[in-house]
Structure formats: C-alpha cells, structure tokens
Amino acid sequence: MSIIIAGHFQLQDEVDRARQALVDAAYPEQHICGFFVNQPGQHDMTAIGGDRALSPGARETPEGLAEGAAAGGIVGAAVGAVTTPVTGPLGAIVGGLVGAHVGSLFSFSKMKDKGEDEAGGGNQDRVRKPGMLLAVAIEDGADEATAVEALRRVGAHHIERAHGTIVDGDWIDFDPLSEPQLLTH
Incomplete structure (x- = not known):
C-alpha cells in the first residue's frame, strides 16, 4: 500500500495536462491513475444499486x-x-x-x-466530490509535496491524500465512500 495524492478536475483535457505534469516530475506512468468519480449514492455498490443498504441519515x-x-x-x-x-x-x-x-x-x-453529524452526512468535506480524479502513488521516501505542487500548477482542486495501491494505472482498492483527507480546496 502506498501514499496516494489525488486531485479533482472538471475536464478530461485538464486530466491529460496533469498526467503529463506528473510524468515530467518523474512519476512513472504505471503509478498514475485517472478516472471519473460518480455522485454520492451512484456508485452501484449494492445488489440493487446505490452505495449503501440504508441511508446514513435514516438510522x-x-x-x-x-x-x-x-x-x-x-x-x-x-x-x-x-x-x-x-x-x-x-x-x-x-x-x-x-x-x-x-x-x-x-x-x-x-x-x-437535528443536524446530527453522522457518517456520510452533515459536513460536505466528508463526501468525495464527483468529477475527474487523477491519482499518483508515491513510492517510499518520495516527496509528496512535488506531486501536490504538480497537480496544483495545472489547476487541480480538492487535492487529497489517501492510502492505496495503483497497479498498471489502476487504483485497485479505491473506495468512493471513504472520507477524503483534503490537503487543499
């Protein structure tokens, strides 16, 4: 499992520029993953669709x-x-x-x-924003700040830090329901 730095983008062209910026910053192409994150509730993670069997606010x-x-x-x-x-x-x-x-x-x-703070509800920073996401796996000892700066330079927003595994350009253990650890907005 690696540290992963990911930035959100609105357009595919922005993702392409960010991917090139990461490659130019010496990150291997197979450690970079780009994909679309659906709206909350639309990740089709249950047998009947949706993200959860019971809505967090419906307890x-x-x-x-x-x-x-x-x-x-x-x-x-x-x-x-x-x-x-x-x-x-x-x-x-x-x-x-x-x-x-x-x-x-x-x-x-x-x-x-009531506005009770429950998992998946309340604070909007606890929910991953929909849109294009470009992520890069950081090797042990590598500088995370370089990846953050490369993403920021090309217009990434909601840059986050996570743990996971990117294999051949695919973030194999990505969880769209996990709470993002935002580094910048």
Whole structure:
C-alpha cells in the first residue's frame, strides 16, 4: 500500500495536462491513475444499486415515525372524541388517522432538523466530490509535496491524500465512500 495524492478536475483535457505534469516530475506512468468519480449514492455498490443498504441519515427514521404517529394519533383521537357529538362516531377515527399522519410528518422533520453529524452526512468535506480524479502513488521516501505542487500548477482542486495501491494505472482498492483527507480546496 502506498501514499496516494489525488486531485479533482472538471475536464478530461485538464486530466491529460496533469498526467503529463506528473510524468515530467518523474512519476512513472504505471503509478498514475485517472478516472471519473460518480455522485454520492451512484456508485452501484449494492445488489440493487446505490452505495449503501440504508441511508446514513435514516438510522432513526422508523422509531421516530412510529413515535410521532402514536403521539399524533392519540391527540387526534382525543380531539375527535371531543367532537363526536357533532361529527358522529367517525370523528374519533378520522381525527386519529389525521393526527397520526401529521405526527409522523412532524417527527420526520424534527429528525432532519437535528443536524446530527453522522457518517456520510452533515459536513460536505466528508463526501468525495464527483468529477475527474487523477491519482499518483508515491513510492517510499518520495516527496509528496512535488506531486501536490504538480497537480496544483495545472489547476487541480480538492487535492487529497489517501492510502492505496495503483497497479498498471489502476487504483485497485479505491473506495468512493471513504472520507477524503483534503490537503487543499
């Protein structure tokens, strides 16, 4: 496993210039890898597509919706029961159903507004940006700063440092869900 320095680009021409800059800086071509990183959620890593079986922000959703629906249903049923002389016996049932629905929506909105910092959510620097990525494996003892400067000179943004293995121009253990260790923005 090597240290990998990677920079993000918007255009293929920029990647080509950056690749040449790294080769000119004496990095072997087989240690350089360029590819496109998809949007978060579109990496097709599960059998049914997507990145994860369960969204990171959805951990508390079933319990929160059940609690909200129960509380809303009780309040709605109570209001319906009080209005039964006017609405008839269906008032309590309709009141309970409407209350449960409103309660579940309120509890869902409350969970989303908490802003809890969870893996894969919250801080946008924790998510790898989509676009073209050019990476170079740094040999033991080699100067990382040279690779960073070469990428910066040709317009790389979101330069990151990672650990991995590039074999014959292919970053074989790249994980698009890993949190990038940004060196510059």
